[in-house]
Amino acid sequence: MNKLLLNPLMGMENRMLMPRLATAALLTCLLVVQTAWAVEATPLKTHEVLANGATRQASVDGVVEAVRDTTLSAQVQGAIVALHAKVGDTVKAGQELVRIDARAASQSASASVAQVDAARASMQVASKEFERQKQLFQKQYISQAALDRAQAQLQASQAQVQALQAQAGAATTQSGFYVLKAPYAGVISEVPVALGDMAMPGRPLVRLYDPSALRVTAMVPQMAAAALAGSQNLQIEIPGLTNARTSVQASQIQLLPTVDAATHTVQLRVALSPDVKDATPGMFARLWLPAAVLAAGELRMQIPATAVVRRAEMTGVYVLDAQGRPLLRQVRLGRRSGEQVEVLSGLRPGDKVATDPQAAAKVR
16 A cells, blocks of 8 residues: 555656756757857957068078099909098098008019019110120121111010010009098098908998088079079078078079979089088088069968967968858968968968967867
């Protein structure tokens, strides 16, 4: 009897609780919808992309090179018995760097010199014999044929001496190939061998460069080659070495007369001033080209730095479409100036960029 009375009471409580739960759920949904509507209704702060009317200065990447960069290789075969160079050493012109085992070559050169001495002795005997035959011919003791034979023998001895002298000179010259000397004063950049290694003809042994004559080499577009001719507005920047740009005179600019068929670019060489200190070959450099080399109408566009979104390796901004919805678009940025950053590609004048990327990301 108690159970029968209890169940109706519990059913009545549940029937009274359900309308309350439904009302609470409805209020919650209305609150969520109202909040979402408020987020969507809040206008995004945007920045309209405008061209400032100034022609943008372009830059090309380059590399520092040595005007004189030499790789010394072996011309003969032999073991390296002396190595007087290591990377970073400063050497003088004519300084010995590598010596190769030349004992066999020295013996050959000595044998050639001995053969020359023997030939000279034979030539002296032939010369004295010819003088005696000449005196006897004047006294008519011998015939003309005997005199001619003595003269021919003398000439043959002279020719043999000349031939052996040339052979000895070649042997001496070849023995000099076993010693490598610095062709000019410079800095050792590479030594790919060690003491005891076998030197082979054509194998690189030492590489050095002249630090007093450096240049920056870069590839510029074909269309810019004509505008670069005679230009005096080039500037060089070597990040990490100096933050300031160095102006370049026209006499220091060399534009090669050939065009790369694959990339349609021209090689530009710019001599570095001696005032640029501590520059070494292989350094990254940037050449700032004059405004004349750029296409007409290419203008500088800047946006607030706060509008930039960086996700992993992607750099982009939220751009409003025709319906006013923000869409993420990838851009390529240039130099930053204060709170503004230059946009090289990805935007057009008139685009509206959201200055608050977090708020733009919540809009659906």
